[in-house]
Amino acid sequence: MKSNLLLILAAGIVGLSACTNNSNKTTTSKTDSDSVSNTVMIPDSSNFIATVNGKQTGLYVLKNKNNVQVAITNYGGRIVSILVPDKDGKIVDIALGYDKVAGYEQEGEPYFGALIGRYGNRIGKATFTLEGKTYHLPANDHGQSLHGGPKGFHAQVWDAKKVNDYTLELSRVSVDGEEGYPGNLAVKVVYTLTDDNAIKMDYTATTDKATVVNLTNHCYFNLNGEGNGDINDHILTINASKFTPVDSTLIPTGEIKAVAGTPFDFTKPTAIGDRVNADDEQLKMGKGYDHNWVLNDGSTNLKQAAKVVGPKTGITLEVLTTEPGIQFYGGNFLDGKLKDCKGGKPYQHRTGFCLETQHFPDSPNKPNFPSTTLKPGQTYKTTTLYKIGVQ
Numbered sequence: 186m187k188s189n190l191l192l193i194l195a196a197g198i199v200g201l202s203a204c205t206n207n208s209n210k211t212t213t214s215k216t217d218s219d220s221v222s223n224t225v226m227i228p229d230s231s232n233f234i235a236t237v238n239g240k241q242t243g244l245y246v247l248k249n250k251n252n253v254q255v256a257i258t259n260y261g262g263r264i265v266s267i268l269v270p271d272k273d274g275k276i277v278d279i280a281l282g283y284d285k286v287a288g289y290e291q292e293g294e295p296y297f298g299a300l301i302g303r304y305g306n307r308i309g310k311a312t313f314t315l316e317g318k319t320y321h322l323p324a325n326d327h328g329q330s331l332h333g334g335p336k337g338f339h340a341q342v343w344d345a346k347k348v349n350d351y352t353l354e355l356s357r358v359s360v361d362g363e364e365g366y367p368g369n370l371a372v373k374v375v376y377t378l379t380d381d382n383a384i385k386m387d388y389t390a391t392t393d394k395a396t397v398v399n400l401t402n403h404c405y406f407n408l409n410g411e412g413n414g415d416i417n418d419h420i421l422t423i424n425a426s427k428f429t430p431v432d433s434t435l436i437p438t439g440e441i442k443a444v445a446g447t448p449f450d451f452t453k454p455t456a457i458g459d460r461v462n463a464d465d466e467q468l469k470m471g472k473g474y475d476h477n478w479v480l481n482d483g484s485t486n487l488k489q490a491a492k493v494v495g496p497k498t499g500i501t502l503e504v505l506t507t508e509p510g511i512q513f514y515g516g517n518f519l520d521g522k523l524k525d526c527k528g529g530k531p532y533q534h535r536t537g538f539c540l541e542t543q544h545f546p547d548s549p550n551k552p553n554f555p556s557t558t559l560k561p562g563q564t565y566k567t568t569t570l571y572k573i574g575v576q
């Protein structure tokens with residue numbers, strides 16, 4: 186296969202090991218306005234060594250036999266870099282982020298690469314009722330709760346165990362009452378970089394009291410390379426003929442609406458930018474795409490949810506999941522103002538996208554949506570893959 190060949194060609198260009206401070210340069214070449222920048226490095230791991238809330242942070246690098254590399258920090262369980270060869274065998278970093286752990290600690294950082302929990306996406310009015318008891322969460326998004334609250338899982342230091350060159354196990358206990366949620370929740374997320382170039386994320390959790398759980402990853406991708414322009418030219422397919430429309434606070438109305446005939450129809454490969462500025466009420470609500478799609482296969486089987494192609498590099502991303510929904514967020518709130526992004530690049534409007542596999546937003550308040558309740562004795566178990574290729 187062409188993709189395998191290119192990956193093999195790229196082998197040997199890069200060399201690096203986990204949590205070390207040396208030989209972190211991969212490959213360097215010229216940049217010009219017509220071609221994709223090819224100066225690519227995993228950030229210096231010494232920039233990730235810190236003590237945050239009394240716990241040690243670091244940078245862990247997974248590597249497979251094709252020399253694809255994925256750097257992850259245990260601060261927020263964040264994917265920091267994804268180094269892959271493009272159609273010409275040049276190494277490209279397709280993940281937005283920071284060079285230093287301190288970048289990720291800045292107020293207003295937009296969850297770059299993060300593990301999101303206890304409840305990914307929004308809970309309306311930052312309130313829900315479970316088994317007769319009402320819980321109030323810290324409201325961090327115009328009166329709503331977003332991504333588990335200000336000190337959600339993205340802002341916590343996870344215990345890290347590097348199992349082998351291609352597996353990192355992250356775990357933590359989110360204590361009863363953390364960010365307003367009931368029950369001690371023991372969470373484990375295993376990142377595995379497979380030899381067919383997938384980043385596999387296996388999430389498990391158990392609780393000692395009824396609670397709600399919705400875990401996801403918030404990696405921002407730019408398949409033309411982070412910092413290399415906007416993502417409007419990326420070709421997106423989502424295997425969903427329905428989505429969940431939202432109100433002006435981005436909370437689902439509860440309706441499940443057909444995408445046919447709307448700018449939300451990505452059932453056939455379509456450029457993200459083709460209709461993003463269309464005169465459409467839902468696009469206005471989200472300031473672009475910032476919605477949950479209802480996957481055609483709502484079962485817990487692992488299935489393809491979405492596929493994206495970066496036309497300049499030929500790099501492809503397939504998202505496979507056991508979840509029933511996926512949030513496609515088109516980077517509408519990136520505005521070039523974030524500080525200290527990788528290589529000092531300003532991340533301008535829509536220069537990255539997220540595909541957040543999940544249960545639907547505000548499910549705890551929407552009885553018609555699949556349940557996100559986890560009870561003692563049950564095990565929360567989901568899997569998502571980001572599978573990278575080239576065409």
Ligand code: BGC
Binds near residue numbers: 295296435514518
């Ligand atoms: C949300 C956006 C939000 C972004 C934060 C996305 O998952 O849907 O509304 O602004 O996360 O970076």
